[in-house]
Amino acid sequence: MAVRFVVILTVFIVLQLYIGWHAELFLTAAGGHVPGGVFWPVFGILSLSYIVSRMVRRFLPRAAGDGLKWIGSYWIAIFQYSILLLPLADLAAWGLRASTSVTTGDSILWTGLAVIAALALLLAKGSYNAWSPVVRAYEVTVPKAAGGLKQLHIAVASDLHLGTTVGGRHLQRLVDRVNELKPDVMLLAGDVLDDDVSPFLKHGYAGKLAEMKTTYGTFAVLGNHEYYGGGISEFVREMKGVDIPVLLDETVVIADGVYLIGRKDKTDRGRKKAAELTAGLDRALPMIFMDHQPGAIAEIADAGADLSVHGHTHRGQMAPNHLITRRIFELDYGYLLKGRLHAFVSSGFGTWGPPIRLGSRSEILSITVKFGQGSDNK
Template sequence: MNPRFVVIIAVLLLVFGLINYYVGWHGALWLESALHIHPGPIYWICFWIIAFSYLLGRLGSRFLPRSAANFLKLIGAYWLAIMFFAFVMLPFADLAAGIMALLRVPSSTYIPVLGMVVAFLIALLMLRGSWNARNPVIRRYEATIAKSAGERKKLRIAVASDLHLGSIVGNKQLQLLVDRINALEPDLILLPGDVIDDDIEPFISRRMGSVMQQLRSRLGIYAVLGNHEYIGGHIRQFTEQMNEIGIDVLLDRSVLLEDSFYVIGRKDKAVERFGSQGRLELEPLLADVDKSRPLILMDHQPYGLDKAESAGIDVMLSGHTHRGQMAPNHFITRRLFELDWGFLKKGALHAVVSSGYGTWGPPVRIGSRSEIVELTLHFEG
């Protein structure tokens, strides 16, 4: 194993452990001050099991019953959101506690109150965040392409990125996606990566393909890989599953539809780390493409908008960012990407980055929504 990778994992686990200890210490302090319960070993054993249950659920799938591993993963996923919100709020609670201590307010008065306030706010965020994740919205964008698409003057595309299908985003949420997309009656359906959440086993065992097979469009369904398909590592098995239900996975490949416009799919940038073969640069990928026709590109991670624009791409569809999924993470994604969410016209390029349909980790969204994109293109060439 790569020593650098081992060091990175060790540092991440250390940071994760310290954050959890910070949260757990505050929980113990509140129990002692508010309920006069002294948290002993049982408290800390239970706490650390919960804190690491998401990781235990992922690793435990190899030696635990599938139901037990999924239960641990679900508990851990919700804990990740609680831990995150607590870590954001507790410094403000500590500041308030420091001010009250300076004012000589008894700790037996302010610690229970501050703890209840923080717990109440976290509960509100969890409820609202779960609703945001379970109730998708339709984002509508329109763009005019200064090219001819033959007889076609308008194209309606349904776009759903980052489904993250697995043990947390399951068939109920997938059926809702199918129903919402079919209600749009799109000409074309595009899935820009992260269709599954690492492990392909839940997709197969829960027969999610039979639900996805209900998707309907006039011109077909096309997908690309995201980083999570590469993390899971079952690329061939995934593409076979998709092909069986009529979804064409484009791996550095283009298709000409109606002899009018191209749909182009890139391998995800993650292939550089997880795959045995790299991905083509845009110019070689477009070598056999007629650039006088509209070019629609799917590239999971929204990097290189300038390169796409200079290469003659008309529409670039991406996901990956989740718009941070839980605020204030959107401030980070905004700094990492030229466009982390929404629509941007850059020269002749029309870029769309979706916040995604599913969720990674906690099925919770704050500051972002689960979404399906309806993109209407007008051709004027």
């Protein structure tokens, strides 16, 4: 682990230096040379601002810590796409110099402007995707009787990441869209918090979540980020105060006909196995399973669940990261029928790091479950 950390840190620093070197060359070509004794300290603070904000946040004024996190969040996106664009810019600059009479300075200037324009377009499109949520509608059939219920309309939102970058304005979008959907039940599938519970408490976000109107209530489970922040007890207590249960390896019954099982996140090594959570339940009734990370879909299917909802992956959030999540998880996004289990993985409603989405959208799932009507699904 120590060797791996050193290797990753070394690669990270080298890539940051690669970007900084290009930035310094561009400033010089543009006639705005900054002395290295000034440029590199400023660039260092910029490139490490997210890490610094997390490491020393307890020692900084709140405004300073939040400011560093905002800067660092956007830098994550700039860093990723700079690494993809700059090699192409280097080739283009070399080609210009080799095939025309363009000077070295002009080739750097023109290709640098092209990279800046491309980054601006990517950030603008990514920002729109992040702040403009869509509703993904599904309809499935569970061939079981559910008491007096013929169907159940479920709304799902995962990965809100409420904190410094995702706040009240985006949360209001969630409340408004859910109330337009008029679901029977609302499921918050983990990572409601972005690590730190303080903004959630300070701004009364639990009360805002309670404004979502449903027939049978809103329920939540923990994600990995609730564990990272260390404020689980405060979060659970705050949610309980507005009648939103956070299910911790617990089961509730909806409308006397459907089991809703909420599992602790994989981060919690003490969480129960899926089979333990379904043991003793009436298998004749439908079972809906909430588990933040979608790494245990096969286990949940084997445990007899009929439907499961997950988040965590963000569908990579920024392409081409989805190629990585696709290799890690059997289902990293969308819908999968696993045996008789209908599994859903959402790309999430909020964002981690930069409020940027490329190749993914902020979304709410709207799932209509029909009971006792055969096994055809769509």
